[in-house]
Amino acid sequence: MTKNFFEVKNVDFNIGGKTKVKNVSFSIKNEGDVICLLGPSGIGKTTILRTIAGLEKINNGSIELKGKTLSSKKTNVSPENRNISLAFQDNSLFPHYTVEKNILLGAERNKGRNEKKITLKEIVDLLDIFQILNKYPHQISAGEAQRASLARSLITQPDLLLLDEPLSNVDQSFKEEIQVRLKKILNKLKISTIIVTHDSYEAFYLGSKCGIILDQELKQFDDPYKVYHFPNSVEVVNFLNRGILIPAKVTSENTLENWDLGKIEGNFIKKYPKGANVQLLLQPEDLEHDDKSNLKLEVVDRKFRGTNFIYTLKTPSNTLIPVFVHSHHIHQHEVDEKFGIKRPIHIDHIVCF
Amino acid sequence: MFKNLNVWFFLSLIISIFVSIPIVTVFTSFFENTSNYYEILKNTFLVEYILNSLVLLLSVLLFTFILGTGSAYLVSFFKFPCSDFFKWALILSFAVPPYIYAYSLTAFFENYGTAYTILKNLFGDGNYNQNIPKFDDMFGAITSITFSLFAYVYILARASFLYQSQNLIDLGKNLGFSKFKSFYKIILPAARPAIVAGLSLVAMETLAEFGAVDFFSINTLTTGIYNSWITFDDLAFANRISFFLLLFIFTLFILENLSRKKAKYHFNTRSGFKQKEKIKLSGKKSFFAFIFCSFIFFMSFLFPLMQMLYWTIKFPENLLDLQIIELFINTIYLVSLSSLVLIIFSLISNYGNRVSNNTILNIFSTLSISGYAIPGVILAIAFITFIAWFDENIIKLFGFLSIKKIFIGSILGLVLVYFIRFYSLAFNGIKSGYEKINISVDESAYLLGYSKKKTFMNIHIPFLRNSLLFIVILISLEIIRELPITLILRPFNFETFATTAYISASEDLLEAAAVPSLFLILIASFFIIITSKYILRETND
Numbered sequence: 090m091t092k093n094f095f096e097v098k099n100v101d102f103n104i105g106g107k108t109k110v111k112n113v114s115f116s117i118k119n120e121g122d123v124i125c126l127l128g129p130s131g132i133g134k135t136t137i138l139r140t141i142a143g144l145e146k147i148n149n150g151s152i153e154l155k156g157k158t159l160s161s162k163k164t165n166v167s168p169e170n171r172n173i174s175l176a177f178q179d180n181s182l183f184p185h186y187t188v189e190k191n192i193l194l195g196a197e198r199n200k201g202r203n204e205k206k207i208t209l210k211e212i213v214d215l216l217d218i219f220q221i222l223n224k225y226p227h228q229i230s231a232g233e234a235q236r237a238s239l240a241r242s243l244i245t246q247p248d249l250l251l252l253d254e255p256l257s258n259v260d261q262s263f264k265e266e267i268q269v270r271l272k273k274i275l276n277k278l279k280i281s282t283i284i285v286t287h288d289s290y291e292a293f294y295l296g297s298k299c300g301i302i303l304d305q306e307l308k309q310f311d312d313p314y315k316v317y318h319f320p321n322s323v324e325v326v327n328f329l330n331r332g333i334l335i336p337a338k339v340t341s342e343n344t345l346e347n348w349d350l351g352k353i354e355g356n357f358i359k360k361y362p363k364g365a366n367v368q369l370l371l372q373p374e375d376l377e378h379d380d381k382s383n384l385k386l387e388v389v390d391r392k393f394r395g396t397n398f399i400y401t402l403k404t405p406s407n408t409l410i411p412v413f414v415h416s417h418h419i420h421q422h423e424v425d426e427k428f429g430i431k432r433p434i435h436i437d438h439i440v441c442f
Numbered sequence: 443m444f445k446n447l448n449v450w451f452f453l454s455l456i457i458s459i460f461v462s463i464p465i466v467t468v469f470t471s472f473f474e475n476t477s478n479y480y481e482i483l484k485n486t487f488l489v490e491y492i493l494n495s496l497v498l499l500l501s502v503l504l505f506t507f508i509l510g511t512g513s514a515y516l517v518s519f520f521k522f523p524c525s526d527f528f529k530w531a532l533i534l535s536f537a538v539p540p541y542i543y544a545y546s547l548t549a550f551f552e553n554y555g556t557a558y559t560i561l562k563n564l565f566g567d568g569n570y571n572q573n574i575p576k577f578d579d580m581f582g583a584i585t586s587i588t589f590s591l592f593a594y595v596y597i598l599a600r601a602s603f604l605y606q607s608q609n610l611i612d613l614g615k616n617l618g619f620s621k622f623k624s625f626y627k628i629i630l631p632a633a634r635p636a637i638v639a640g641l642s643l644v645a646m647e648t649l650a651e652f653g654a655v656d657f658f659s660i661n662t663l664t665t666g667i668y669n670s671w672i673t674f675d676d677l678a679f680a681n682r683i684s685f686f687l688l689l690f691i692f693t694l695f696i697l698e699n700l701s702r703k704k705a706k707y708h709f710n711t712r713s714g715f716k717q718k719e720k721i722k723l724s725g726k727k728s729f730f731a732f733i734f735c736s737f738i739f740f741m742s743f744l745f746p747l748m749q750m751l752y753w754t755i756k757f758p759e760n761l762l763d764l765q766i767i768e769l770f771i772n773t774i775y776l777v778s779l780s781s782l783v784l785i786i787f788s789l790i791s792n793y794g795n796r797v798s799n800n801t802i803l804n805i806f807s808t809l810s811i812s813g814y815a816i817p818g819v820i821l822a823i824a825f826i827t828f829i830a831w832f833d834e835n836i837i838k839l840f841g842f843l844s845i846k847k848i849f850i851g852s853i854l855g856l857v858l859v860y861f862i863r864f865y866s867l868a869f870n871g872i873k874s875g876y877e878k879i880n881i882s883v884d885e886s887a888y889l890l891g892y893s894k895k896k897t898f899m900n901i902h903i904p905f906l907r908n909s910l911l912f913i914v915i916l917i918s919l920e921i922i923r924e925l926p927i928t929l930i931l932r933p934f935n936f937e938t939f940a941t942t943a944y945i946s947a948s949e950d951l952l953e954a955a956a957v958p959s960l961f962l963i964l965i966a967s968f969f970i971i972i973t974s975k976y977i978l979r980e981t982n983d
Contacts, residue, residue: 144885168888175889181882185905198891238886245890 092156094120094281095249100150100160102136109133112150113307115300117249121279123272125296125313127289129328132302134285135178138251141283142175143168154249172198174247178254180234182226188237189222195241206278212240215270217263231258236267243274250275250282256291268294289329293317301325318438319358320370326442332372334442335408339365345439349404351384355436367441373399373411378418379431386410386430388422402428450894451803454794457787458806461865464816464824467831468684487661491683495649495662495690498583502648503641505588510595511637513738515625518603521720522728528735529600530974535593535742537966539923541653542943542959543586546746547577548657549753549952556749579658586654589742591647595640602636603629642697649687650817652926657947663687668819668926681827684820747963753956760957764942769958773938773965776928777918779853780860784917785910787861788868792876793898796884810865818863822930825859826850856931863927864917871916875909876902915973922966939965 093116102110110133117124126134139145141152143159143166151161154173159166174195182191192209213219216236221229229237235258242250255271256264272295275282286292292299293313300310303324309316320326326334337345337353339361345353347369361367378400386402389409393416400412400422412430422428516522517529538546550556553571561570577585606629619627630637655662663683671680723731754761795807816824829849837845849855879902887897925940932941939962946955 139885142885142889144888168885169891169893171889172891173889175885177882177886179880179882181880181886183883183886183901183905184879185907195890241886241890 093118093153094122094155096151096153097141098151098153100140100147100152102133102140102145103148104133104136104139104145109136109305110302110307111305113137114150115298115307115310117281117283117298120281121276122297123275123282123284123295124298124300125284125286125292126300126302127286127292127328128302130287133305134302135253137302138175138253138283138285141249142173142251143171144175171249172247173249173251174242174245175251176235176238176242176253176255178235178257180226180231180238182234182237182241184226187223187225188218188229188233191226191237192241192244195244198245206246207244207274209244212244215243215274216240216267232260232263235259239271243278243280246278246280248281250280252282252284254286255284257286257288264291271295289317301328303328319440323368323442326370332370332375333408333410334368335371335410337367337369337441339363339367339441345369345441349386349406349408350430350434351432353434353436353439355439357439357441359441361441370440370442371410371436373413375436376410376412376434377431378412378414379429382429382431384430384432385427388424388426388428391422391424400428402430448798448894450790450794451798451800452794454791454798454803455806457791457794458803458810461810461862462806463828464821464862465688467824467828468681468688468816468820487666491661491663491666492686494580494660495664495687497580498587498651498655498660498662499645499648501580501584502587502591503645505584506592506595506644507637507641509588509592509738510640511599511630511633513592513735514596514599514603515629516731516735518600519629519721520723520731522723522731524732524735525720528739530971531739532596532735532742533593533974534739534967534970535589536919537963537970538590538743538746539653539925539940539962540583540586540590540651541657541925541947542750542955542962543590543746544582544654544657545943545947545952545955545959546749547582547586549749549956550745551575551577556752580660583651583655583658583660587648587651589738590654591644592738592742594643594647595637598636598640599633602633606632638697649690650819652817652819653944663690664817664819667817667823671823680820680823684817684824687820688816747960750956750960750963753953754960757953757956760954763954764957766957766961769937769939769942769961770965772936773922776853776856776860776938777921780857780864780921781914781917783857783861784864784868785872785914788865788872788913789903789906789910791869792872793902795873796876796881797894807869810869816863818859818924818926819930821859821863822927825855825862825931829855851931851933853933853936856928856933859927859931860921860924863924864920867916867920868913871909871913872906875906879905912973915969919966919969919973922962922969 095117097116098114100113101108102113115124126137128134136145140147140160146165147160148162151164152159154171158164159171159173182188183194186194189209192212196209213222216239218233218236218240221233221237226234226237235255239252239255242252256267259267268291275295284292284295293316296313298310299313299316301308301316308325309321311319311321316325317329317331320329323334326332335347335349337347340346340352341363342360343354343356345367347353353369386404388400389403390401392399392401395416397416398414398418398421400414402410402412404410412428513528513532517525517532548555551574553574555574557574558570561568561574576582611624611628649662650664651662652664652668656665656668663686667680667683667687670676670683791807795803829846833844833846837843849858883901884897887901888894892900922938923940925944928938928941929944932938937945939958942958943955943962946952946958
């Protein structure tokens with residue numbers, strides 16, 4: 090069996106004597122892979138990064154990088170000897186040095202290395218920070234400081250890069266562009282990275298694997314597609330906030346029956362016996378609009394989201410169901426009007442709990 | 443509790459324990475036997491000591507509040523002739539210690555003094571002495587200390603006023619408040635923690651004041667301590683009075699600390715702060731503001747400076763008699779040595795606290811920085827008590843030669859007690875510099891491969907450079923003005939400008955005290971002027 094590049098095994102992550110996340114295990118299989126950890130604020134994501142960086146100790150389990158144990162109950166390699174770089178969420182630039190000097194201090198770490206995979210110029214171009222190179226940290230915005238800090242971490246070319254909410258302060262208009270550039274550079278440099286974020290879209294885009302941390306546990310660690318389409322618990326569904334759970338009865342190996350929507354067909358992710366009462370996950374894209382359908386539900390709200398509308402529909406049993414409709418759809422439905430749902434309802438992946 | 447133990451932790455702990463020695467000495471001496479003098483004094487003068495200390499304290503607090511807050515309000519909120527000048531000129535009063543102010547006051551108002559000479563020159567001979575007010579006794583002491591110390595309140599109140607957002611002032615206007623109502627309903631309560639902090643410093647300095655009250659022959663707890671030691675050679679009794687004074691001071695110290703914590707509620711972020719626009723005063727109001735600030739500037743700085751200058755010119759032989767170069771070298775020698783020791787050890791201690799984050803160390807650090815609250819007289823006597831005890835009980839036990847001469851009446855002893863007295867100044871100054879360095883900056887350095895030592899040398903020291911310079915100058919200013927410690931612990935024949943002035947004044951040779959006093963004021967003013975930018979650094983205007 091080949092060894093994982095990086096591995097966390099059964100670790101309780103603590104800070105200030107308090108356990109934040111319990112019994113966590115996950116790994117990065119190959120060098121250069123990027124994984125993301127998602128979770129609400131204060132759940133312990135940053136504690137995980139600080140512990141991996143060596144800034145916090147552990148009392149059980151182990152953390153290994155390239156086959157070497159960095160942290161365990163007995164071992165604790167100091168942060169300066171780990172070759173792991175952490176870009177903090179808040180401004181952690183050295184306040185008395187210019188941005189350029191700050192970044193170059195990062196480059197000093199790998200002076201001895203022969204292969205220089207990236208230059209200062211490339212980093213500066215990548216993160217578009219040329220204008221602020223000669224400025225001091227207090228003279229730049231929070232978003233710029235975050236990019237400068239990211240540049241300093243990238244230029245160290247560590248064995249493992251840890252990014253704590255790396256783009257949380259970057260302007261929304263610029264964020265997607267930076268995400269694209271960041272993904273490109275991480276691929277090019279083959280730097281294994283763990284990104285902590287609360288933005289699920291950012292996590293799904295940047296990570297080859299995503300971990301969901303809720304209620305002091307790593308609830309799910311899987312491909313972004315699977316995390317989204319096949320959430321393994323009600324908590325993950327609620328956290329991703331992408332759909333609702335409605336009661337249904339399994340009627341055959343590929344159908345269910347809901348009192349309001351009638352027959353629903355598709356492929357079950359998990360087998361359930363005929364007649365079982367389940368909670369069916371209904372996501373906004375699962376239902377299709379059809380003006381001619383005889384299944385009509387009342388519109389209680391409509392949100393315009395640019396490329397689409399999200400209608401909130403009320404069923405006869407007062408359940409509220411979200412439905413996406415392309416914004417180019419020929420006509421819009423007002424609140425209190427009736428809205429048709431295409432029948433038969435077909436869901437590719439049926440997820441039940 | 444014992445996590446993160448390292449060499450920095452132990453160094454910090456040793457420094458903190460050393461600085462705490464005098465406090466512990468005073469508290470343990472409380473239970474020792476004293477001579478009969480204590481019994482006599484308890485029934486006679488002790489009440490007078492306490493009452494005098496209280497009257498002095500309350501009067502000085504009232505007047506420094508009026509002068510400090512009033513001038514800070516005027517220069518912070520209004521534009522009037524010379525307002526930008528007064529902004530920094532008012533802190534020049536720090537250059538005049540209360541005892542030198544007391545000499546000036548007496549020299550001016552005494553019979554046939556400067557006031558008499560002026561009147562005689564203006565109006566010819568006459569019996570003016572009976573009409574010239576006399577600033578002696580308690581009134582003189584209150585005046586001297588007030589004008590010398592009001593700047594503590596001024597600086598802190600002004601800093602607080604500057605950080606009050608325009609939004610707050612606009613809110614007052616919106617509620618229909620007059621300027622006066624805005625002042626006492628909004629501005630003053632918002633600046634309360636800063637003003638209380640300033641008044642606490644004034645209170646501690648007033649209770650510790652020795653030179654001025656001794657000059658006016660007022661019996662306070664501080665002079666009582668000095669007299670019981672020097673006249674009755676009763677160290678235990680001196681320590682017993684010190685104990686009472688310390689209790690008094692610690693109460694103030696705790697109050698000051700509590701109010702400082704509340705000071706964090708001030709606007710201090712870029713997002714919540716809107717720069718104030720100063721209101722331009724005109725007519726009577728402008729005149730009043732100008733006169734008020736001019737009066738304070740004149741009384742607190744120009745008056746003592748001119749009086750000392752006048753006497754120096756009038757009696758030039760004193761200038762020639764004095765070994766000015768030697769006094770200057772002695773003063774600079776003490777200042778440089780003490781500053782160096784203070785800065786090095788305060789840096790180590792601060793860094794140890796930062797990297798260890800240990801409860802025990804925090805407790806000792808808090809105890810050790812209270813040295814500033816302890817009057818110099820007490821510190822010096824407690825130091826002598828401790829050395830005597832150590833010599834008797836430890837050194838002699840092992841058969842070594844006495845160490846008294848090494849520490850008492852030596853430069854080493856003097857520097858050590860300065861170290862204890864001004865440690866909190868250096869420690870807190872560096873601490874506030876450190877507070878501006880986010881802990882994640884250290885962590886980033888570690889993650890870039892820096893060791894703790896390299897982080898300290900390459901990241902912290904360059905960042906703290908300006909703060910360190912500022913602290914060195916503040917310490918220098920304090921040591922130049924310091925009197926009782928130098929007086930008690932200096933080596934034989936070793937004088938500074940302060941001790942020379944005191945000795946001349948105590949021998950009733952006020953004219954001779956003028957030259958060293960003048961030099962002291964000039965050197966201190968020089969230090970204040972070069973640091974005024976830092977002292978007033980909260981200003982954006």
